Amino acid sequence: MKFHSNSFTHGAAIPPEFAFGKIGSDSEPIALSDNRNPHFSWSEAPIETQSFALVCLDTDAPTAADDVNKKDREVPADLPRGEFVHWLLIDIPDFCTEIAAGSCSDGVTAHGKRAPQGPERSRQGRNDYTGWFANDPDMAGEYFGYDGPCPPFNDAIVHHYHFRLYALNTAHLKLPPVFDWAQMQRAMEGHVLDQLEIVGTYTLNPRLAT
Numbered sequence: 320m321k322f323h324s325n326s327f328t329h330g331a332a333i334p335p336e337f338a339f340g341k342i343g344s345d346s347e348p349i350a351l352s353d354n355r356n357p358h359f360s361w362s363e364a365p366i367e368t369q370s371f372a373l374v375c376l377d378t379d380a381p382t383a384a385d386d387v388n389k390k391d392r393e394v395p396a397d398l399p400r401g402e403f404v405h406w407l408l409i410d411i412p413d414f415c416t417e418i419a420a421g422s423c424s425d426g427v428t429a430h431g432k433r434a435p436q437g438p439e440r441s442r443q444g445r446n447d448y449t450g451w452f453a454n455d456p457d458m459a460g461e462y463f464g465y466d467g468p469c470p471p472f473n474d475a476i477v478h479h480y481h482f483r484l485y486a487l488n489t490a491h492l493k494l495p496p497v498f499d500w501a502q503m504q505r506a507m508e509g510h511v512l513d514q515l516e517i518v519g520t521y522t523l524n525p526r527l528a529t
Contacts (some may be wrong), residue, residue, distance in 0.1 A: 320364050322484050322515040326357035326420055333357070333468060333480060333519035337420075339427060339448075340469030342523050348390070348472040349523060354427045356406070356465040357519075358420040361484055365512040368413050369490040372507065374500070375406035377468065379478040387471045396475040403451075404500045405480065406465040407444030408437060409492050415439070424465040429457065435464025444498045461497075468521040477527055483516040 327333050335341040336353040343350035359373065380403035381387055386394045408423070415438045423436050423443075435443050443464040452458035470478040485507060492506040522528050 338467040355421040360417040371411040372485040373408040377403040394474040430460030431462035472523040
């Protein structure tokens, strides 16, 4: 199977237009960005493929929020890291081989996109901005579909975003209307024929962005 993006190349920086946040000013270090989903296309899937699934995971998310986005300190590089889910897209039909840039997300939606655009017959799960904004009255809500990178502006490391494509031997994953990454992983067990990933990097730390 082959997996390609016109928006960025494997191992390279993700352009800000595909991020939730971008570098702001001294007074407001983070500004909202265009939050468009990147372009992806794929080919040469296994003959048994009945559907595809696509996820985006930040594998460098801080596991403790004590220092996150604090102007007087930095998130240390040696802090243990975990996953932050940015996109869960399932039941992409086998005849679909491309997702256009901006076709599933184009702009930041306060309180989350409740019915995000996507390929015909596809479904999209809940991303981790749901928990991140839970205590922010201006942004709190259930966030579905794609919401792009917005790492801490004071993080000492560049974050890596793993866009993973799965070819599956089932047309529909057995998942409820609202599902998360853990549920999706369990539902895919025994159904994955092939998988590939494209990794992009992103930072809001001006020291690392040069």
